Amino acid sequence: MNRETLLEILALARWTPSGDNTQPWRFEIVDDFQVAIHGHDTREHVVYDFQGHASHLAHGALLETLRLAATRYGLATEWAIKPDQPDTAPVYLVRFHPAGLTEDPLVPYITERAVERRAMPTTPLKDAHKEALIAAVGSSFRLQFFESLADRLAVARLLWNNAHLRLTCPEAYPVHRDVIEWNARYSKDRIPDQALGVDALTTRLMRWVMQSWKRVDFFNRHLGGTYLPRLQMDLIPGVACAAHLLLKPKRKPVHLEDYVRTGMAIQHLWLTASRLGLHLQPEMTPVIFRWYSQSGTDISATPAIDEGARKLAGQFDRLAQAAPDDAFAFLCRVGYCPPPAARSLRRDINSLDRGQSLMLDR
Numbered sequence: 001m002n003r004e005t006l007l008e009i010l011a012l013a014r015w016t017p018s019g020d021n022t023q024p025w026r027f028e029i030v031d032d033f034q035v036a037i038h039g040h041d042t043r044e045h046v047v048y049d050f051q052g053h054a055s056h057l058a059h060g061a062l063l064e065t066l067r068l069a070a071t072r073y074g075l076a077t078e079w080a081i082k083p084d085q086p087d088t089a090p091v092y093l094v095r096f097h098p099a100g101l102t103e104d105p106l107v108p109y110i111t112e113r114a115v116e117r118r119a120m121p122t123t124p125l126k127d128a129h130k131e132a133l134i135a136a137v138g139s140s141f142r143l144q145f146f147e148s149l150a151d152r153l154a155v156a157r158l159l160w161n162n163a164h165l166r167l168t169c170p171e172a173y174p175v176h177r178d179v180i181e182w183n184a185r186y187s188k189d190r191i192p193d194q195a196l197g198v199d200a201l202t203t204r205l206m207r208w209v210m211q212s213w214k215r216v217d218f219f220n221r222h223l224g225g226t227y228l229p230r231l232q233m234d235l236i237p238g239v240a241c242a243a244h245l246l247l248k249p250k251r252k253p254v255h256l257e258d259y260v261r262t263g264m265a266i267q268h269l270w271l272t273a274s275r276l277g278l279h280l281q282p283e284m285t286p287v288i289f290r291w292y293s294q295s296g297t298d299i300s301a302t303p304a305i306d307e308g309a310r311k312l313a314g315q316f317d318r319l320a321q322a323a324p325d326d327a328f329a330f331l332c333r334v335g336y337c338p339p340p341a342a343r344s345l346r347r348d349i350n351s352l353d354r355g356q357s358l359m360l361d362r
């Protein structure tokens with residue numbers, strides 16, 4: 001195996017999804033058969049990265065993408081978490097070895113897979129596709145489907161209430177402000193506004209309002225500022241899809257490795273969905289707010305937000321017919337539709353280079 005092959009595998013792996021397209025990893029080539037993935041998280045400034053777990057899920061998704069990408073070159077993959085690293089900066093050692101593997105059928109979807117945040121057709125999921133999705137997450141997880149109109153309406157109601165918390169939470173405002181690239185169809189390190197799933201007029205209004213928290217707060221309080229975005233980003237898409245899927249680990253995740261393995265299952269699910277002609281949108285905030293609620297950690301300095309999160313967790317439990325301490329890992333919506341017109345791209349490989357190890361002339 002030569003350095004070129006390793007770089008091609010890493011170039012593919014860059015297309016792994018991460019929360020808000022943060023790409024919380026840097027690559028270091030150790031030798032021609034081994035890379036070190038230096039992970040980080042955004043818990044210090046992103047309210048949604050609860051204890052770094054959203055980033056840990058993305059790290060797992062990256063490891064799964066690496067494993068699949070390596071099959072294109074006949075290679076098998078082994079990985080291990082480097083001992084004695086803090087969870088805030090985990091290092092994953094990934095080793096490739098020739099195994100004569102044939103390319104996994106999911107590989108072409110590594111670059112094709114993209115979030116669809118707009119309304120999708122309500123064409124029901126085919127039974128064979130449901131079975132393929134269940135198989136994709138493996139035996140350590142359950143996949144719960146919300147498919148009927150009544151079920152989709154119930155999830156849409158959860159998302160509507162959840163979005164009220166999200167949009168009125170002062171701690172979430174800087175995250176929303178910084179993650180959107182305005183006037184953009186593509187974005188290498190954020191989400192382009194055209195991929196948000198809102199119409200052009202609402203986008204312009206959001207852009208103006210989001211220039212300061214004072215404006216957001218005024219709009220929310222006096223002009224029903226949350227209604228338009230919530231309608232377009234939560235309520236309508238919540239109904240306009242084939243189904244919502246809830247991924248439930250059979251064993252409650254505790255350690256970094258548990259979240260990483262969950263992320264691997266998520267990426268396998270997402271790529272399988274793409275292969276079946278389904279687009280997918282993660283709906284992680286209700287899951288994340290429930291993590292806060294379960295652990296008794298405050299989201300906000302505003303008590304009403306945390307009270308709201310506790311109520312929301314109760315609503316979510318009733319919807320999923322779950323007990324308050326059951327584990328939820330991932331919620332998303334899926335539907336059969338063509339690819340989105342706008343999407344996030346990725347950072348150039350050089351800007352993901354740790355210590356200039358990707359330079360070919362090293």
Ligand SMILES: Cc1cc2nc3c(=O)[nH]c(=O)nc-3n(C[C@H](O)[C@H](O)[C@H](O)COP(=O)(O)O)c2cc1C
Binds near residue numbers: 057061115117281284
């Ligand atoms: C752990 C995780 C959580 C995510 N949460 C959300 C979410 O709540 N809502 C959403 O619209 N997209 C969510 N996304 C999708 C990312 O924003 C998206 O993957 C990223 O911007 C890259 O875009 P792409 O998937 O289209 O390539 C999430 C992705 C991951 C991996």
